Amino acid sequence: MKFGILVNEGPYTHQASDSAYHFTAAALRAGHEIVRVFFYHDGVNNGTRLSVPPQDDRNISERWSALAEAHEVELILCVAAAQRRGLLDGDEAKLAGKDSDNMAPGFQISGLGQLIDAGIQADRLIVFGD
């Protein structure tokens, strides 16, 4: 079956992104296809490569990146939500005249249309948030 995943909260503050990660990993284990994981609202903060959690804690963005690499899962940050919150890829940073980008590997920035498209393509869309 094809799944779309929507993550509405950032890492660490709410459990939502952990729940979404464990669900996505379990769906892949069961042989399902993940059409896309779409990050919206503060969920875009999952995509930063600059987070430095303590050694004994999970690294949430690295964990998503690893999942994307191992299973070719599309990780999309909503562009409008990301720009508001300072999540930029190389092109966005250049366009906005910022001195750095901060996107973790495997994440891409795209439009809200990708969320609707996930809803259309997937058999199930599962929403995680606060």
Next chain:
Amino acid sequence: MATKKFLYVNRKAPHGSIYALESLEVVLIAAAFEQDVSLAFVDDGVYQLLQNQDTGKLGSKNFSPTYKALGDYDVSKIYVDQESLEQRGLNKQDLMPLVYEDEDDDWAEKDSIHVVSSTELAEIIEQQDVILNF
């Protein structure tokens, strides 16, 4: 492309958090995909539709007039949970009038807001293909 029934469930008050604004942004984008779109306002979500919102002194964006444009985006099925209104001492007259022009009826202006009972809303939820929650 197949048409699916999308329901956007709004249960959060505006301005205290960004969910209402960013939910509205999704709905406006969704309109371009020619899917069957419905909106539900439940619990504190009904506050999103109150008249006379003015964020001038907050310096934040007053997006409430945008709801009035939904009809132009062919979003004309707006369901408001009656019990949520009653719990909050509100009725339909407290909400912004939201209308659309019905192309099947010589572009007559019609009311987009449907105040629905629990039973009706439960059935509307049941009929959807995709439910997005904000």
Next chain:
Amino acid sequence: MSVLHIVNKSPYDRNSLHTCLRLAQPDSAILLIEDGIYASIKNAAASESVQQALNSHQIYALQPDLEARGIDPERMIAGISLIDYDGFVKLTTDYDKSQSWL
């Protein structure tokens, strides 16, 4: 089958479960995750409404979230089924769609 309702809020903090129970049709199921699992505890203020909901809904609770919060399964209302993430995925395939009561 119909809707899988996912509740992630404690019934003592928010009205999510309350509204979910009001708007859930009889053949739909309810899954308690994150702080939603606190609704599964028996002899508590929310127990009666959950008990009543069991007459018309399958109710599930996510075991890793129970364990994380130190809730012994012995304290759960009888009739609520414990599932893990694999079971969560399975449930979403068993039901046509999900509604997350955020």
